[in-house]
Amino acid sequence: MCSKLIVVAALVAMAVARPEDTPGYGYSAPASGSSPAQYDFNYAVKDDYSSNDFGHQEDRDGYGAQGSYYVLLPDGRLQKVTYSVNGDSGFVAEVSYEGEAQYPAEQPAYNPTPSYA
Template identity: 85%
Template sequence: MSAKFIFAFAFVAMALARPEETPGYDYSAPSHASSPAKYDFNYAVNDDYSRNDFGHQENRDGYGAQGSYFVLLPDGRLQKVTYSVNGDSGFVAEVSYEGEAQYPAEQPSYKPTPSYA
């Protein structure tokens, strides 16, 4: 009986000790979140050993963005995507390919990665 009384008393004490509001904490959004984004970036990778060739470029000012990216496909073609996003109009993309698809009869043999140790 005394154990039940101690648990009940502890529970009531914790409930009364809990502050109603957390002082000093502001739950509103940060002021910088209300301004539209503005950025410009690009990157590219071209690795002849592993035949990786890809890149991306994008710039944004306010609610509109435009950019492009490219990737070397396994069949040897280069796929290019140019896109734009303008407010609520959504993502509008134009896809193009350069080169002719190549399907070699013999698959390339495995080459181990170089060791620099």
């Protein structure tokens, strides 16, 4: 009985000792005077040795964003995606391709001739 009383007293002491102005670990809303996000970024990679060619560009001002990205496909075409995001319209994308798909000529099957030594 005495140990229960000690545990209850310790819990009460911890509750009273906690300062009320200590911020919690949960989410806190941004300050009322903060402005919406604004940024501009881009990157590009072009490696002739491994035939890598891709990039991305995006601008954002407030709640709307627009941008594009591209990638060189294995068949030789360049795929471009231009997109925008405005309010409740969601992600609106337009996809286009540049170039003609190229497929290598089919190689004959490998049929080794038997060799008897």
